Amino acid sequence: SYVLTQPPSVSVAPGQTARISCGGNNIGDVNVNWYQQRPGQAPLLVIYYDNDRPSGIPERFSGSNSGNTATLTISRVEAGDEADYYCQVSDSNTDHRVFGGGTKLTVL
Amino acid sequence: EVQLVESGGGLVKPGGSLRLSCAASGFTFANAWMSWVRQAPGKGLEWIGRIKSETDGGTTDFAAPGKGRFTISRDDSKNTLDLYMNSLKTEDTAVYFCSTELDLELGIGDYWGQGTLVTVSS
Numbered sequence: 001s002y003v004l005t006q007p008p009s010v011s012v013a014p015g016q017t018a019r020i021s022c023g024g025n026n027i028g029d030v031n032v033n034w035y036q037q038r039p040g041q042a043p044l045l046v047i048y049y050d051n052d053r054p055s056g057i058p059e060r061f062s063g064s065n066s067g068n069t070a071t072l073t074i075s076r077v078e079a080g081d082e083a084d085y086y087c088q089v090s091d092s093n094t095d096h097r098v099f100g101g102g103t104k105l106t107v108l
Numbered sequence: 109e110v111q112l113v114e115s116g117g118g119l120v121k122p123g124g125s126l127r128l129s130c131a132a133s134g135f136t137f138a139n140a141w142m143s144w145v146r147q148a149p150g151k152g153l154e155w156i157g158r159i160k161s162e163t164d165g166g167t168t169d170f171a172a173p174g175k176g177r178f179t180i181s182r183d184d185s186k187n188t189l190d191l192y193m194n195s196l197k198t199e200d201t202a203v204y205f206c207s208t209e210l211d212l213e214l215g216i217g218d219y220w221g222q223g224t225l226v227t228v229s230s
Contacts, residue, residue, distance in 0.1 A: 048210055097209075102153070
């Protein structure tokens with residue numbers, strides 16, 4: 001089955017830029033979604049189809065996807081961005097939804 | 109306002125069965141592909157399976173952990189989704205979320221319920 005690899009944690013100071021990677025074999029060939037999950041809450045879609053933002057998601061959130069790595073970029077990080085972030089794709093062989101292991105973003 | 113409300117979670121013994129339900133409102137449920145996703149305590153998200161819309165065949169598909177043990181059904185007349193879980197194991201302990209699958213062409217957004225906790229323990 002398709003495997004997505006994320007760093008367990010990323011730390012960034014307020015106002016700086018956070019980049020969270022998501023590695024997968026030829027991930028650039030599929031659409032990547034990104035979810036934000038705060039403790040005790042349901043996941044929230046922040047990026048879909050590599051770099052589109054749902055209504056209500058700040059422009060500070062952006063995504064890119066090429067080769068074997070997709071990246072979620074959060075500019076001008078705020079304390080409220082502290083959360084777990086998950087990448088997700090649909091496995092092109094099985095059509096199953098696959099999630100990365102998640103990255104805990106800490107705002108210092 | 110879109111709402112997905114899960115119910116049916118609780119404590120069950122290993123080997124037991126449980127039925128989870130998800131009540132949907134605020135969108136055209138019949139058009140949506142619906143998924144169940146779970147999250148074990150302190151762990152990441154894990155996709156369990158889905159049921160397609162009746163228009164797309166109404167078929168189900170499962171990831172390895174639930175294959176052969178779990179069943180998903182839907183009632184489009186009541187806007188409800190069910191997950192039937194049999195032969196439960198301690199490793200099935202998790203919060204179970206129902207969610208839609210994004211479909212821009214049909215105007216289906218990415219929606220999630222708040223989850224229901226299933227604890228499998230003797």
